[in-house]
Amino acid sequence: MAGSFGSNEDEPISDINVTPLVDVTLVLLIIFMVTTPMIMKPSINVSLPKAGSSDQSSPGELNITITKSGQVYANGEVVTDEGLKNSALTLLKTKPELQAMISADKETPHGIVINVIDIVKSAGVKKFAINIEKKAAN
Numbered sequence: 560m561a562g563s564f565g566s567n568e569d570e571p572i573s574d575i576n577v578t579p580l581v582d583v584t585l586v587l588l589i590i591f592m593v594t595t596p597m598i599m600k601p602s603i604n605v606s607l608p609k610a611g612s613s614d615q616s617s618p619g620e621l622n623i624t625i626t627k628s629g630q631v632y633a634n635g636e637v638v639t640d641e642g643l644k645n646s647a648l649t650l651l652k653t654k655p656e657l658q659a660m661i662s663a664d665k666e667t668p669h670g671i672v673i674n675v676i677d678i679v680k681s682a683g684v685k686k687f688a689i690n691i692e693k694k695a696a697n
Contacts, residue, residue: 647682
């Protein structure tokens with residue numbers, strides 16, 4: 560307690576006890592530290608190639624990621640060639656001006672990237688962009 564034990568006076572307690580505030584704050588901090596990794600979306604790890612010149616483009620509605628091993632993801636889901644084509648066709652029904660954003664690891668074989676571009680174009684997507692990292696200015 561924050562009062563003195565030997566006093567019988569009816570004085571208001573003027574000290575503020577911050578211990579419960581610190582306890583609650585630490586418990587909330589621990590809860591956030593434990594739950595944050597569960598909430599965050601796992602990302603696909605790719606090392607994009609670097610280029611000196613690039614244009615800013617908005618993210619596409621069809622985001623295609625190709626890993627170093629050649630695994631293809633459409634909007635975060637692993638897909639086959641047929642699945643990629645179906646994804647593009649489904650999105651084209653709702654958005655005729657669909658843009659595909661292709662992010663390929665710099666060590667991905669060129670043939671795989673060309674195959675993905677061919678599948679996207681054959682599905683009817685007319686606009687696509689290749690995602691890169693901009694080189695640092697010297």
